Amino acid sequence: MTGVRRCSSGSGSLPELPEVETLRRELEPRLRGRVIRSLSTFPSRVFQLDPAVLEAAVTGQTIRAVSRRAKYLIFELDRWYWIIHLGMTGQLTVPDDFGESNGSGLGGDAHIALVARLSGARILVFRDVRKFGRVMLLSRDGSGLGSRLGSLGPEPLGSGYLLEDFLGRLGKRKARIKSLLLDQKVVAGVGNIYADEALFEAGVHPARRVRYIRRWEKVKLFEAIPRVLERAVRHGGTTLQDYRRSSGNPGEFQSMLKVYGRDGLSCAQCGSTIQKTVISQRGSHFCPNCQPRKPRPRPVA
Numbered sequence: 001m002t003g004v005r006r007c008s009s010g011s012g013s014l015p016e017l018p019e020v021e022t023l024r025r026e027l028e029p030r031l032r033g034r035v036i037r038s039l040s041t042f043p044s045r046v047f048q049l050d051p052a053v054l055e056a057a058v059t060g061q062t063i064r065a066v067s068r069r070a071k072y073l074i075f076e077l078d079r080w081y082w083i084i085h086l087g088m089t090g091q092l093t094v095p096d097d098f099g100e101s102n103g104s105g106l107g108g109d110a111h112i113a114l115v116a117r118l119s120g121a122r123i124l125v126f127r128d129v130r131k132f133g134r135v136m137l138l139s140r141d142g143s144g145l146g147s148r149l150g151s152l153g154p155e156p157l158g159s160g161y162l163l164e165d166f167l168g169r170l171g172k173r174k175a176r177i178k179s180l181l182l183d184q185k186v187v188a189g190v191g192n193i194y195a196d197e198a199l200f201e202a203g204v205h206p207a208r209r210v211r212y213i214r215r216w217e218k219v220k221l222f223e224a225i226p227r228v229l230e231r232a233v234r235h236g237g238t239t240l241q242d243y244r245r246s247s248g249n250p251g252e253f254q255s256m257l258k259v260y261g262r263d264g265l266s267c268a269q270c271g272s273t274i275q276k277t278v279i280s281q282r283g284s285h286f287c288p289n290c291q292p293r294k295p296r297p298r299p300v301a
């Protein structure tokens, strides 16, 4: 077992779907049914609306559910969808130990964007060092949430993820398969890390052009995507740098990555050296033996 190298290039696009889904599954039972007693905001460019409007809107509202669409975490309130996107370095935590019960023990941290005080002596803290995160508020009236979050493809962990639809979205395009997997209109929530891992699992080279990929290979890829994502969720997501679970602890999936960030190391499946190439300006990791550039004949089952 080779050690896991830290990603220092910043080419990772964490958090991706599994990290946000891990957070959602942890936050939901701890926050559902709690009333937002008050909200304190601090100057930060993460707010997509006047923070005073946000404070007034959410105060007194009950958190009915915590849901997710792609990489958006959605607090379903009585009248609003309160939406947080973690960006690159956002951390959403429910600390058990935060000093005094009003959260004042968190003072002095310049990266905290907001602190929500909830019923049952809980607080919810959003902290974002690089401030690519986003805090939004949408009314529950009117058109569905989906259309207002942009044109996102199906959720790979949801019931709307269907083979024929997936094949249709890939089409017969000239584009390289890795680029298409990163397109949120094809599959929502998949970023650089899990695209590389799913391609490895399906045995498909990331630089292959979609129109030359056989149907049976696309089927393998269709099946590999949710499998890789679900496995990552089970291990609390991947932590390369900033991602933290709601407890403040890192995820554990980084030790199970098969190709991402492992260039120069040997493939656990065949022993060949993992390589790295750049596709659509993103570092792409693959095993040249398990993911040949030229398609192999379909294996006989």
Ligand SMILES: [Zn+2]
Residues within 6 Å of the ligand: 267, 268, 269, 270, 271, 272, 287, 288, 289, 290, 291
């Ligand atoms: Zn290999």
